[in-house]
Amino acid sequence: MTAHGGDGRRPGWTGASVTVSVAPGCDLPPPRSRGGGARVRYGEEAGSTKVDLYGRDRERQELDRLLEEARRGNGSALVLWGDPGIGKTALLEYAAARAAGFAVLGCRGSRMESRLAFAALHGLLWPLVDRIGTLPKPQADALRGALGHTQHATDRFLIGVATLTLLTELAAEEPLLITVDDTDQLDEPTAACLAFVARRLDRSRVAMLLAAHTDPAAEGPWEGRRAIGLVPICDADAERLIRAERPTAPEETVRRTVAAACGNPLALRELPALTAGPGERLPVGPRLRRAFGSRTSVLSPGARSLMLVAAAEDRGEQHLVRAAAATLGAGAAAWDEVLRSGLLTLQGATLRFKAPLVGAVVYDAATFAERQAAHRALAQTLERDAAEEGLRAWHLAAAIDMADEAVAELLERTARHAAASGGNASAVRALLRASELSPDPVDAARRLALGALAAWECGQAAKARDLLDRAGRLAPPESVAEDSGGLSGLIEFAHGDQEVAHRLLLRDATSVSDRTRAMELACLAVRAGWAAGSPDRQAAALRRLSELTCEAETPEASVLSALAPWWSDAEAVPPFAEEVTAPLGTVSWRLMPPAPLAAAWGAERAVSDVLGRKLEVMRGTDATNALVLTVPQTATLDIIAGRWSQARASATETLRLAEDIGADHAASQCRNSLGWLAALSGDEEAVTELSAVTLQLSVPRRVRALTAAAYWNQGQAALFAGRAEEALEFLVRLTEPGHDAAHGTFALLAAADTVEAAVRAGRPGVGEAAAEVLASWARRTSVPWAVAAAHRSRALLGGDRAEEWFERALRVPGAADRPFWHSRTRLLYGEWLRRAKRRTEARLHLAEAAETFARLDAQPMLARARSELELTGFQSRPAGTAEEAVLTPQELRVAKLAAEGLTNKEIACHLLISPRTVGHHLSNVFPKLGVVARSELARVDFDNGLRMIA
Secondary structure (H helix, E strand, O other): OEOOOOOOOOOOEEOOOOOOOOOOOOOOOOOOOOOOOOOEEOOOOOOOOOOEOOOOHHHHHHHHHHHHHHHOOOOEEEEEEOOOOOOHHHHHHHHHHHOOOOEEEEEEOOOOHHHOOOHHHHHHHHHHHHHHHHOOHHHHHHHHHHOOOOOOOOOHHHHHHHHHHHHHHHHHHOOEEEEEEOHHHOOHHHHHHHHHHHOOOOOOOEEEEEEEOOOOOOOOOOOOOEEEEOOOOOHHHHHHHHHHHOOOOOHHHHHHHHHHHOOOHHHHHHHHHOOOOOOOOOOHHHHHHHHHHHHHHOOOHHHHHHHHHHHHHOOOEHHHHHHHHHHOOOOHHHHHHHHHHOOEEEEOOEEEEOOHHHHHHHHHHOOHHHHHHHHHHHHHHHOOOHHHHHHHHHHHHHOOOOOOHHHHHHHHHHHHHHHHOOOHHHHHHHHHHHHHOOOOHHHHHHHHHHHHHHHHHOOOHHHHHHHHHHHHOOOOHHHHHHHHOOHHHHHHHHHOOHHHHHHHHHHHHHHOOOHHHHHHHHHHHHHHHHHOOOHHHHHHHHHHHHHHHOOOOOHHHHHHHHHHHHHOOOOOOOOOOHHHHHHHHHOOHHHOOOHHHHHHOOOHHHHHHHHHHHHHHHOOOOOHHHHHHHHHHHHHHHHHHOOHHHHHHHHHHHHHHHHHHOOHHHHHHHHHHHHHHHHHHOOHHHHHHHHHHHHHHHOOOOOHHHHHHHHHHHHHHHHHOOOHHHHHHHHHHHHOOOOOOOOHHHHHHOHHHHHHHHHHOOOHHHHHHHHHHHHHHHHHHOOHHHHHHHHHHHHHOOOOOHHHHHHHHHHOOOHHHOHHHHHHHHHHHHHHHHHOOOHHHHHHHHHHHHHHHHHHOOHHHHHHHHHHHHHOOOOOOOOOOHHHOOOOHHHHHHHHHHHOOOOHHHHHHHHOOOHHHHHHHHHHHHHHHOOOOHHHHHHEEOOOOOEEOO
16 A cells, blocks of 8 residues: 555554454444544554655654554654645554554544544544443543443543553553544544543553644643654655656656645645646645645536535544435435545445545535535434434534524533533533524623633633633623632632632622522632731631621531631630531532641641542542642641652642643642652752742742742751751741741741751741740640640750650640651650760650651651661661561552552552552562562551561
């Protein structure tokens, strides 16, 4: 076979050893042989087809290298981009032909299906439908919901994880090549899913090839992927191509074709068959359109109508095109004529244009009235198929040029269905078109507001803002707030300036009619005031919140009333009880207090439990933004509780997702969590880098909570490295009026560090002020961490009662629930005892502190504790003890879950990895711990140096 680019042939799916079948009872409809569907070739060995290319030596070498790296387990994605007809499809076919021993899956985008959520993904994964059941249940449910198998609504993150797991599990059996053509016309949910997969192919045997019209470096889902821009081939190669295609072409035809085609392989292939007049100097694009127009102009009216219907349908579904064209008078004779012309071919049940550009030229050349007739015929034909209501709505929308409420309503219904199944990006486009067709500006504004909400849900904040602005030009702000649920303030809260967010949220909390939604907005306004470090704004929002909850008998009102003291400055407040946070599990995530505030109140355990339950629910819904705003809160609480590996994994994965959707504040929260862990672990370079990125975003947007956290991280890093003066320079900014990092909650949480830094830097006055902040909070709330920190601070500040204060700090009930900070107290006390020459007592506290620091991987504190132990005469353990069996964070998580009796599949579901990866981790864990059976993991003491319990 010879392929030169843009010839209409698409790489298919070749299963060298993959059996493609449908699971018994599976009711998922197979792809209807459309442009976005998978092509399956059975019984054909991969690599048996020869593909000739001209002028593409460099590209072929790159593709060969891509395949070889995938064979070795170094998978990656490569984007081929360039003008239509430049040879992208031919290179995809070349790769498929070279992929001997590979399974090959392929799909392509199509203009019509670009409006249907996950249409191309459905076609790509259809050959693997019987494998979906092997995935962890949440992943399987998410993927089935996306493919239309079930009604499960899910978020795109989980769909991406499921797709990645499915493909990498297949690649573990044999290397896998994925080819995706016409990516510019993929439906957006599929594009987002494949982009997610493309970024995570390293260490897999998957090679992904994508063909696009535009440079992925500019923008779009493939940004950052390795790319090759296809340039026109040289004249010598162009002449070779023409002579291979048309050996009898006259010399003059070859010369004129080379000159006119400008190195475009599609034009080189097509133009020699045409009779273009000599001397014409039209650009390649118009010349090709004119050339194809001359080919179609000789067809009968019926044949031209059939061609137009096929171009408008854009999926290649033969039966639909045939039925619709028949209503326009295109019968059997027209079919025969078109097929004989070669412009349209029939491959099984699928219609294909000889080259994609043919369909585009046919559609562009038609008059608007002709296009309307084609779309109307398709819509009438689809009227009998209830399952295609969404597609019918789009054809109706293309068939009219004036307002039509019936079609607008149908599009709105289509959008609601798409959103419910996780296709919010498709819902956005449907609602946008519905607004254009709405006769009443009020309806148009409502649909724009709903479209904004759908855009927000799928992480398109800029699009959501734009749609809200457009809605605001058609309706008053109160109506837009009502229809969007106060979305403008929520977007600003999650992405923008906190003072502006406070104003918008408070405004909409006054205007929306739904009392529960008003409470949520008012609560977020309180949080915006808190994030901005503005007590005045916080108080104003609290007043509105009090008005809304007064005499209201709802779960939301009960929760907010119980949590109101957390936000107030009143001295007399009831002590914290877990009963206060228990009702949080019944209300929206928007009512949850921020994690640092929960930590200040000593409520980290209760709030962490509630957030964990909420995340389980979110992962089963299309709540991408809610997810990225919630997970960073759990990471903060996990750090406090000593679950550092879990916090690191959550923050790292959520940071990627937040960056993908442009959720800057959530991304900064993740960076702050990672920066905190880096400070505790002694990675100062990471602290500096992460803090710099956070401050670049948080300072201009007046998010003082994020700025303060970054300053605290830098202060801790310097303090743990022994640079007390430098640490103090960061920490005192948290209480400096007017400073960008000034924030009451973070100043309180960092007060104990400030005391230690001040004492070591010889500035006891600063330490006394910070100690008083702690003591005041301890008197006000009686929370264990504050009481213990206040006692420890008094001990550090000196005096005859230092020993008493250390002892009292260690005896505070509940203080050990924060293991790092409790062990710091032991370390400081041990240092004091050692200086007092009470070495035996010092050794006890220092050894216990070292045990905890080793378990947490708190390297600076561990080194300090071991150094102090050596000064007491303590001899370290010989190598080969259990303490030497160091596990990676992910190995530790897997081992702990396996010790609890979970199966590999259950562990994979919990950690969002594949069962195969779980097995790999366990194979590393066993020799490190010296165990030979899974049951022996139950005897490992994971919290105390990985010792074996007798």
